[in-house]
Amino acid sequence: MSGIDSEGTVNRVVIVGGGTAGWMTAAGLASMLGPTGLDITLIESEAIGVVGVGEATLPHLKQFNDTIGVNEAEFMAATSATFKLGIEFVNWGRKGDSYIHPFGEFGLPNEGVAFHHYWRKFADRPDVGPLDEYSLPVIACRNGKFQPPSEDPRSVFSTYRYAYQFDALQYGPFMRSLSEKRGVKRIEGKVTDVALDAESGHITSLTLDDGQEIEGDLFVDCTGFFGLLIEKTLQTGYDDWSEWLPADRAVAMPCESAGPPVPYTRATAHEAGWSWRIPLQHRTGNGHVYSSQFLDDDAAAETLIAGLDGKPLADPRFLRFVTGKRKKLWNRNVVAIGLSGGFLEPLESTSIYLIQEGITKLLELFPRSHDNAVEEREYNHWMDLQFERVRDFLLLHYNATERDDSDFWNHMRTMNVPDSLRERLSLFDAHGHVSAYEHGLFLVPSWIAVLIGQRAMPGGYDARVDRIPDEQVLQHLAGLKGHMAKAAGSMGDHTGFLTSHAGMGRTV
Amino acid sequence: MKAKRLSVIGAPLGVSIVGAWLSARWLGPGRELTMAVSGAAQTSSELLLRPSMLSFHGELEISPDTLIQAASAEPVFSWTAQTPTGAISIPFSPYGVSRSGVEFHHYWQRAGELEDVSDISDFSLPLALENAGRPFNLKEMGQLPVQFGLRLDQARYADIMLQFAKQAGAKITDDTNQETEADFVIECVVDVESAAWRGSRIGLSAPDDLSGAESQVFANAARRACALIGDLSDQPAERAEFNRLSENEADRIADMRTLLVAEDLQHSASPELLRKIDVFRACGRIPTEDFEVFLSPEWLAALRARGVQPRRYDRMADRLPEAELLSWLTQLRRQIEQITSAGNPS
Numbered sequence: 001m002s003g004i005d006s007e008g009t010v011n012r013v014v015i016v017g018g019g020t021a022g023w024m025t026a027a028g029l030a031s032m033l034g035p036t037g038l039d040i041t042l043i044e045s046e047a048i049g050v051v052g053v054g055e056a057t058l059p060h061l062k063q064f065n066d067t068i069g070v071n072e073a074e075f076m077a078a079t080s081a082t083f084k085l086g087i088e089f090v091n092w093g094r095k096g097d098s099y100i101h102p103f104g105e106f107g108l109p110n111e112g113v114a115f116h117h118y119w120r121k122f123a124d125r126p127d128v129g130p131l132d133e134y135s136l137p138v139i140a141c142r143n144g145k146f147q148p149p150s151e152d153p154r155s156v157f158s159t160y161r162y163a164y165q166f167d168a169l170q171y172g173p174f175m176r177s178l179s180e181k182r183g184v185k186r187i188e189g190k191v192t193d194v195a196l197d198a199e200s201g202h203i204t205s206l207t208l209d210d211g212q213e214i215e216g217d218l219f220v221d222c223t224g225f226f227g228l229l230i231e232k233t234l235q236t237g238y239d240d241w242s243e244w245l246p247a248d249r250a251v252a253m254p255c256e257s258a259g260p261p262v263p264y265t266r267a268t269a270h271e272a273g274w275s276w277r278i279p280l281q282h283r284t285g286n287g288h289v290y291s292s293q294f295l296d297d298d299a300a301a302e303t304l305i306a307g308l309d310g311k312p313l314a315d316p317r318f319l320r321f322v323t324g325k326r327k328k329l330w331n332r333n334v335v336a337i338g339l340s341g342g343f344l345e346p347l348e349s350t351s352i353y354l355i356q357e358g359i360t361k362l363l364e365l366f367p368r369s370h371d372n373a374v375e376e377r378e379y380n381h382w383m384d385l386q387f388e389r390v391r392d393f394l395l396l397h398y399n400a401t402e403r404d405d406s407d408f409w410n411h412m413r414t415m416n417v418p419d420s421l422r423e424r425l426s427l428f429d430a431h432g433h434v435s436a437y438e439h440g441l442f443l444v445p446s447w448i449a450v451l452i453g454q455r456a457m458p459g460g461y462d463a464r465v466d467r468i469p470d471e472q473v474l475q476h477l478a479g480l481k482g483h484m485a486k487a488a489g490s491m492g493d494h495t496g497f498l499t500s501h502a503g504m505g506r507t508v
Numbered sequence: 509m510k511a512k513r514l515s516v517i518g519a520p521l522g523v524s525i526v527g528a529w530l531s532a533r534w535l536g537p538g539r540e541l542t543m544a545v546s547g548a549a550q551t552s553s554e555l556l557l558r559p560s561m562l563s564f565h566g567e568l569e570i571s572p573d574t575l576i577q578a579a580s581a582e583p584v585f586s587w588t589a590q591t592p593t594g595a596i597s598i599p600f601s602p603y604g605v606s607r608s609g610v611e612f613h614h615y616w617q618r619a620g621e622l623e624d625v626s627d628i629s630d631f632s633l634p635l636a637l638e639n640a641g642r643p644f645n646l647k648e649m650g651q652l653p654v655q656f657g658l659r660l661d662q663a664r665y666a667d668i669m670l671q672f673a674k675q676a677g678a679k680i681t682d683d684t685n686q687e688t689e690a691d692f693v694i695e696c697v698v699d700v701e702s703a704a705w706r707g708s709r710i711g712l713s714a715p716d717d718l719s720g721a722e723s724q725v726f727a728n729a730a731r732r733a734c735a736l737i738g739d740l741s742d743q744p745a746e747r748a749e750f751n752r753l754s755e756n757e758a759d760r761i762a763d764m765r766t767l768l769v770a771e772d773l774q775h776s777a778s779p780e781l782l783r784k785i786d787v788f789r790a791c792g793r794i795p796t797e798d799f800e801v802f803l804s805p806e807w808l809a810a811l812r813a814r815g816v817q818p819r820r821y822d823r824m825a826d827r828l829p830e831a832e833l834l835s836w837l838t839q840l841r842r843q844i845e846q847i848t849s850a851g852n853p854s
Binding site: 032033035036037038067111112113363364365366367368372374375377378381382423426427429430431433435436437438439460462463464466467468 | 533534535536537538539567609731734735736738739743744745746748749752783786787789790791793795796797798799820822823824826827
């Protein structure tokens with residue numbers, strides 16, 4: 001028997017916290033398991049603010065939205081969203097540098113050899129130009145272009161994907177509305193007490209500030225950095241990764257848009273960290289992530305304000321964090337999703353991806369009963385892998401640099417990186433090969449974008465490139481570059497697409 | 509400038525597969541490739557090429573039709589493995605059809621809790637095709653929603669690949685002392701050890717105890733070596749990467765071997781295999797490592813054959829109403845019967 005209605009089975013989920021993580025979890029569970037009779041309650045307090053994590057996302061969010069049946073146009077209009085084809089990194093390899101990490105490929109492989117090897121052989125020639133010129137999404141970003149990708153694999157328009165940049169403060173209410181329509185019960189209140197089963201140590205119920213007692217079988221902690229259930233109650237412990245990623249502060253401040261929104265996020269490196277700029281339909285999101293070891297709060301805010309494109313729309317808002325993750329993101333009958341589970345700076349817009357991955361894995365492993373040690377172990381194994389691989393990729397940005405203009409950069413450039421990253425860098429440094437994995441967020445094109453974008457030019461290239469006569473390769477490069485430029489030129493204007501497909505300019 | 513000389517030596521199957529790939533993808537100006545076969549191919553033995561070998565040959569522009577005509581190849585939909593309790597058939601394609609992101613076996617398990625349903629193998633199109641007792645031509649194969657491999661004559665296959673390499677410019681010889689004049693040697697043996705690159709020599713070993721694995725391992729190693737050996741100079745980073753990937757591959761194959769033959773699974777399994785067993789038993793999911801050799805349906809068949817059964821199915825399978833679930837299973841069986849009996853896969 002399925003056992004759903006039997007005693008001792010998991011049939012009541014209580015989500016604590018109603019920010020992005022909380023309402024995404026509610027929407028995911030309600031959409032996928034609501035029809036099976038799962039009872040889902042979300043507790044949040046309007047008196048507690050939300051961090052509003054991650055206005056910029058990765059292409060995976062579209063898949064999540066599609067799976068739970070979110071209408072893209074409605075979603076974009078409701079959250080003032082723009083499209084995103086990549087992230088521009090400014091001042092990372094050296095001051096004055098700029099490159100884009102696109103959501104897509106560079107060139108096309110030939111005879112089984114990745115494109116960047118052909119490019120590398122002739123990279124010093126002026127007519128060959130930077131690698132950026134062989135990526136359609138990069139050219140589109142630089143020219144403010146956008147059109148949805150083609151599903152025809154033969155088309156150059158199939159070589160990229162897209163994500164969204166949205167207003168996180170509007171995203172929560174959007175997901176709340178969707179969740180409540182699908183049966184999620186919302187309770188306004190603050191948790192004042194947590195009851196544990198004396199034998200198993202599992203949480204049995206929560207008491208709210210109005211005296212209500214909320215019982216549950218499985219609890220999802222979306223209380224942000226506070227970690228009310230996973231840490232304050234269960235004392236799970238935290239893996240502190242600030243040894244490798246020492247940024248521990250952020251200051252955020254929205255500003256007016258200075259022009260039409262561009263289809264990419266910008267990350268600009270500074271003296272002791274970096275700042276983000278996320279263009280939305282109605283404003284621009286800005287923030288400065290920095291290390292308090294190397295920069296004080298006032299100086300960080302000054303740097304942020306000095307770089308704003310338009311008039312500030314709010315006072316600076318400071319956040320503190322410790323980079324790392326819980327030792328267990330699933331502990332007993334509590335699953336931590338979002339900032340309660342861990343924090344990695346939003347340099348590559350991974351916050352919402354990690355929330356999404358947490359929800360997806362929870363759905364896959366959703367327990368029938370409290371006897372869920374295997375599911376717990378598997379969930380933690382998977383999420384550890386995700387966090388560690390994202391961590392290495394973030395660290396790459398700081399370590400693969402020539403910057404030596406501050407103590408911060410000298411520290412980052414010369415640090416001992418984890419073995420997993422050191423081995424990757426050695427392999428790429430030799431002949432441009434990228435050590436591949438399947439179960440991780442950032443695949444080969446992403447590593448190439450950052451490594452080459454930050455001047456970590458490999459010493460050589462795949463020797464198979466030499467099998468093809470130089471003239472033939474150069475002709476191919478020229479043809480491809482022209483093809484990419486022409487294709488980008490034929491794409492529509494990003495703002496125009498937002499107006500026609502995402503409600504830009506309309507009153508929501 | 510002196511040409512770079514690469515020798516591939518050893519057992520006919522390995523030399524022919526690795527050499528063919530290198531002749532197409534490594535050989536070029538300033539490079540020499542010599543292939544030296546030691547011993548004859550097993551003339552009477554059959555070889556199984558797994559489905560992924562079709563793309564390997566496709567990249568060499570060797571079509572399945574060529575193999576069918578020149579090496580008497582026949583499409584196969586599964587492979588046979590020995591377990592302590594007898595032989596089992598392991599399909600290359602999933603049982604049933606997944607639905608809304610949930611694999612079929614969860615639905616099947618749920619249906620079994622509602623009423624008597626026939627064995628899951630009765631919902632396997634590949635197993636039904638295997639047992640259909642009639643040949644399938646390539647046109648039919650292209651219309652079927654299943655992956656297929658090829659069963660062919662090993663000696664004739666090796667000969668086709670050697671001829672391919674020769675036409676691509678490789679030198680074929682029976683002089684096994686070729687390695688003394690080479691800058692780099694790849695030696696192919698049939699064994700269960702993992703491949704290893706040491707100095708200017710790669711030892712490739714492929715297992716012959718799991719049907720289809722040996723040709724797959726040689727093909728994977730050929731791709732890997734071709735990408736990483738470069739100009740044949742000593743390259744520590746590439747060597748480390750080659751060895752890492754090869755060890756991982758050997759470990760995954762060893763996991764399947766252990767799963768199939770170990771008397772005491774719990775005490776013989778690696779941590780990665782134990783993870784598969786535990787998670788499958790707990791909730792019917794099969795976790796994978798990076799770059800698995802065997803596909804999910806193969807692990808499922810092997811786990812079930814060894815008596816590892818899920819305690820429960822995925823709750824998402826409960827979204828389908830009971831009546832719809834049971835009717836769907838009936839339809840699936842009917843469709844499988846129609847496909848296999850009518851001779852018309854549409």
